[in-house]
Amino acid sequence: MTADHTAQDTPLxxxxxxxxxxxxxxxxxxxxxxxxxxxxxxxxxASAVDAARGEILRxxxxxxxxxxxxxxxxxxxxxxxxDDKRVDAMAAGLRTVAGLDDPIGRELARWTRPNGLxxxxxxxxxxxxxxxxxxxxxxxxxxxxxxxxxxxxxxLRCGSESLNSSTAIAAAMRDALAGEGLPADAVQLVExxxxxxxxxxxxxxxxxxxxxxxxxxxxxxSRVQDEARIPVIGHLEGICHAYVDASADPQTxxxxxxxxxxxRPGICGALETLLVDRSVAAxxxxxxxxxxLDAGCELRGDEAAxxxxxxxxxxxxxxxxxEHLAPILGVRVVDGLEGALQHIRTFSSxxxxxxxxxxxxxxxRFLAEIDSAIVMxxxxxxxxxxxxxxxxxxxxxxxxxxxxxGPVGAEQLTIFKYVVxxxxxxxx
Amino acid sequence: MTADHTAQDTPLxxxxxxxxxxxxxxxxxxxxxxxxxxxxxxxxxASAVDAARGEILRxxxxxxxxxxxxxxxxxxxxxxxxDDKRVDAMAAGLRTVAGLDDPIGRELARWTRPNGLxxxxxxxxxxxxxxxxxxxxxxxxxxxxxxxxxxxxxxLRCGSESLNSSTAIAAAMRDALAGEGLPADAVQLVExxxxxxxxxxxxxxxxxxxxxxxxxxxxxxSRVQDEARIPVIGHLEGICHAYVDASADPQTxxxxxxxxxxxRPGICGALETLLVDRSVAAxxxxxxxxxxLDAGCELRGDEAAxxxxxxxxxxxxxxxxxEHLAPILGVRVVDGLEGALQHIRTFSSxxxxxxxxxxxxxxxRFLAEIDSAIVMxxxxxxxxxxxxxxxxxxxxxxxxxxxxxGPVGAEQLTIFKYVVxxxxxxxx
Numbered sequence: 001m002t003a004d005h006t007a008q009d010t011p012l013x014x015x016x017x018x019x020x021x022x023x024x025x026x027x028x029x030x031x032x033x034x035x036x037x038x039x040x041x042x043x044x045x046a047s048a049v050d051a052a053r054g055e056i057l058r059x060x061x062x063x064x065x066x067x068x069x070x071x072x073x074x075x076x077x078x079x080x081x082x083d084d085k086r087v088d089a090m091a092a093g094l095r096t097v098a099g100l101d102d103p104i105g106r107e108l109a110r111w112t113r114p115n116g117l118x119x120x121x122x123x124x125x126x127x128x129x130x131x132x133x134x135x136x137x138x139x140x141x142x143x144x145x146x147x148x149x150x151x152x153x154x155x156l157r158c159g160s161e162s163l164n165s166s167t168a169i170a171a172a173m174r175d176a177l178a179g180e181g182l183p184a185d186a187v188q189l190v191e192x193x194x195x196x197x198x199x200x201x202x203x204x205x206x207x208x209x210x211x212x213x214x215x216x217x218x219x220x221x222s223r224v225q226d227e228a229r230i231p232v233i234g235h236l237e238g239i240c241h242a243y244v245d246a247s248a249d250p251q252t253x254x255x256x257x258x259x260x261x262x263x264r265p266g267i268c269g270a271l272e273t274l275l276v277d278r279s280v281a282a283x284x285x286x287x288x289x290x291x292x293l294d295a296g297c298e299l300r301g302d303e304a305a306x307x308x309x310x311x312x313x314x315x316x317x318x319x320x321x322x323e324h325l326a327p328i329l330g331v332r333v334v335d336g337l338e339g340a341l342q343h344i345r346t347f348s349s350x351x352x353x354x355x356x357x358x359x360x361x362x363x364x365r366f367l368a369e370i371d372s373a374i375v376m377x378x379x380x381x382x383x384x385x386x387x388x389x390x391x392x393x394x395x396x397x398x399x400x401x402x403x404x405x406g407p408v409g410a411e412q413l414t415i416f417k418y419v420v421x422x423x424x425x426x427x428x
Numbered sequence: 429m430t431a432d433h434t435a436q437d438t439p440l441x442x443x444x445x446x447x448x449x450x451x452x453x454x455x456x457x458x459x460x461x462x463x464x465x466x467x468x469x470x471x472x473x474a475s476a477v478d479a480a481r482g483e484i485l486r487x488x489x490x491x492x493x494x495x496x497x498x499x500x501x502x503x504x505x506x507x508x509x510x511d512d513k514r515v516d517a518m519a520a521g522l523r524t525v526a527g528l529d530d531p532i533g534r535e536l537a538r539w540t541r542p543n544g545l546x547x548x549x550x551x552x553x554x555x556x557x558x559x560x561x562x563x564x565x566x567x568x569x570x571x572x573x574x575x576x577x578x579x580x581x582x583x584l585r586c587g588s589e590s591l592n593s594s595t596a597i598a599a600a601m602r603d604a605l606a607g608e609g610l611p612a613d614a615v616q617l618v619e620x621x622x623x624x625x626x627x628x629x630x631x632x633x634x635x636x637x638x639x640x641x642x643x644x645x646x647x648x649x650s651r652v653q654d655e656a657r658i659p660v661i662g663h664l665e666g667i668c669h670a671y672v673d674a675s676a677d678p679q680t681x682x683x684x685x686x687x688x689x690x691x692r693p694g695i696c697g698a699l700e701t702l703l704v705d706r707s708v709a710a711x712x713x714x715x716x717x718x719x720x721l722d723a724g725c726e727l728r729g730d731e732a733a734x735x736x737x738x739x740x741x742x743x744x745x746x747x748x749x750x751e752h753l754a755p756i757l758g759v760r761v762v763d764g765l766e767g768a769l770q771h772i773r774t775f776s777s778x779x780x781x782x783x784x785x786x787x788x789x790x791x792x793r794f795l796a797e798i799d800s801a802i803v804m805x806x807x808x809x810x811x812x813x814x815x816x817x818x819x820x821x822x823x824x825x826x827x828x829x830x831x832x833x834g835p836v837g838a839e840q841l842t843i844f845k846y847v848v849x850x851x852x853x854x855x856x
Contacts, residue, residue, distance in 0.1 A: 210829040210830065211829065211830055229657075231831075252852035255852060256852060256854060259854035260854075369460055371459055371845065374846045375845060376847075378852050378853070379545060379848055379850030382854075383850075388545075402830065406845070415830060415832075417799065417803060418802045418834045419803055419804075421804075424806050426683055426686075426687035426808045427687060427691055
């Protein structure tokens with residue numbers, strides 16, 4: 001199976017416009033389909049991916065060979081690689097989404113006006129969602145599934161290195177949809193490596209794409225946020241903070257900070273900056289630092305922090321502004337809650353920030369005043385995840401100000417309309 | 429009072445950046461303020477507008493004189509004019525918003541995870557809202573009030589013709605806020621007529637503006653939608669439809685269609701296209717047409733419609749695509765519900781569409797399948813209004829696909845954050 005059979009023969013603009021028009025038509029068909037059909041479609045997609053594993057693994061082998069020729073680094077090659085276990089996980093992921101509550105048609109509010117008009121706010125799909133992602137081929141299945149669960153048509157733009165794998169996965173899912181009488185075009189892959197295709201998506205495909213979701217590194221997200229002419233759901237970076245208050249339980253502080261940084265230092269919910277109340281820094285900072293240093297974490301402290309822990313490197317101003325995504329942690333001594341709030345307001349990227357304190361008044365003020373997508377008390381920032389929130393699956397974390405913030409699951413891929421039922425009312 | 433004392437002395441870019449920075453600071457302060465303070469601020473704004481009526485009417489007299497010199501047409505001059513009654517209405521509008529339910533801090537959802545994490549979704553302000561509007565000076569008060577009710581800072585860009593009036597109104601409201609210990613910069617007016625100021629707002633003031641709301645004619649909204657690099661809440665046009673089914677109660681059809689078109693033909697919820705089921709057109713169309721024609725409404729019908737009503741002009745394809753905002757109505761005979769759905773899917777602007785039918789199955793299919801911000805059964809499209817929906821006040825109607833659709837009131841000017849309360853949980 002080769003990937004770019006279609007686009008190479010067709011001018012890019014027409015090709016992209018065709019994707020948009022077919023997605024819009026599929027979205028319109030999907031809006032007339034019920035929960036049962038969407039669930040059946042998702043289960044059929046799972047079975048199809050399972051059944052097509054031969055084709056998928058062969059296509060992946062082509063991608064892996066091309067990747068080796070291009071000299072992709074080991075981390076990228078690992079993300080790209082598929083094997084039976086990963087195909088199993090992909091099919092299982094599709095079945096998980098099939099089992100999620102269907103968010104469409106929910107009655108979000110309903111009231112009756114004095115004139116008898118019955119007004120209901122009803123959840124409905126966003127429409128056509130573009131997803132632009134990088135090397136992991138499983139995103140092809142995950143993103144398509146969440147879009148279908150929420151009644152949306154998906155236009156998927158994978159990383160160039162996974163185009164063969166993603167094409168095979170998408171083909172299996174499209175066949176499954178058609179087999180269930182659902183529109184195959186609810187799932188479309190951009191089958192070209194032409195980088196200009198992304199530009200068409202960011203321009204909104206002449207009104208045929210409603211929102212774009214970037215999933216990947218800073219370079220990708222930054223380009224999408226800068227160039228998109230349609231709404232973007234996503235986040236650029238996660239500069240997450242933990243503030244250890246004077247009232248903190250020491251063991252909680254030690255455990256939560258260690259977990260927040262070291263469980264997986266490379267995820268967006270990983271801790272990047274630790275703030276410690278000056279009044280307990282002498283006692284607590286060395287005890288928090290010890291296990292981090294022992295685990296190979298580099299600590300970069302301000303002057304006050306370094307007086308309490310000589311093994312810290314000096315922090316520069318840039319450290320407060322940097323998402324390291326690595327075992328590196330900025331450490332700063334602050335003057336109580338007020339100092340922590342001020343630091344976080346200045347440097348937070350609005351992703352996830354946590355307070356560690358036994359004093360409930362301190363916790364509640366932190367939770368009320370820090371304006372991030374997720375604020376936590378006495379919990380690891382690594383919980384910033386749709387699965388951990390109980391959403392079943394997520395398409396990412398949003399730090400924008402409108403539509404949705406935090407983990408974006410099927411429910412967040414919906415909007416609403418008003419349904420007004422009357423008995424002949426006219427407006428005076 | 430003159431309007432452009434600040435901007436003339438300051439390069440525009442710095443001036444706009446200053447507005448943005450002060451708005452962001454005010455937004456941050458507002459997020460730490462409670463419902464009671466916001467309500468007190470709104471009531472103080474009402475009293476201040478009342479008390480400043482001398483200054484406001486003098487400033488308005490300057491605008492009216494300038495408008496006459498510029499040769500503004502009568503309709504524009506009427507929208508621009510203030511008198512005691514209109515100042516009363518402005519103050520009353522502020523008091524109405526003061527009395528609305530405060531949307532901030534509402535618990536939208538809350539659940540506990542198996543690991544004991546307590547997760548709540550809490551409503552919070554959007555942040556900084558830019559409002560770009562045209563001649564009516566009262567929008568200065570209305571928009572500022574809705575923003576403050578929802579904890580947002582407002583940057584207001586009025587039409588050039590109302591700059592003196594709007595400056596006087598904004599000055600009164602800012603004084604009132606300061607007098608209550610609230611940030612005056614929660615309400616800022618762009619005090620320059622330089623059209624480039626709008627460009628800065630549409631670019632998002634270097635990240636200091638979160639969303640822009642255009643209020644005005646097609647030219648303004650279209651420019652905002654085309655050029656904005658930040659999310660837009662609004663609508664370009666309201667091409668609203670009514671479909672009269674074979675099962676319609678004749679008198680309901682006659683009354684609802686007349687009201688939907690003629691109550692106020694110039695509002696966005698006014699009917700623009702009437703679709704009548706072929707099987708009842710011969711009987712019903714002349715009866716619906718008669719009162720419209722008698723009231724001076726021009727009817728433009730397709731061929732089938734004109735066979736039933738010879739007083740109709742012939743409709744062109746453009747009529748199905750045009751928001752007349754005038755006593756002109758397109759009329760088309762369609763083949764039942766299916767024909768109506770097809771016409772509306774093709775031509776609707778996604779604002780408001782209504783079905784008139786006694787057959788509940790027809791109503792429910794129409795309500796389910798038409799994907800507009802507002803869908804109605806047996807009610808006039810002129811009910812498409814925040815006040816009529818019971819929201820107390822609205823900043824406009826949104827027809828976009830994300831964040832909010834339909835009337836945008838204080839509740840729709842909010843977003844949410846997740847508040848997670850733990851007891852030391854770490855992620856395995």
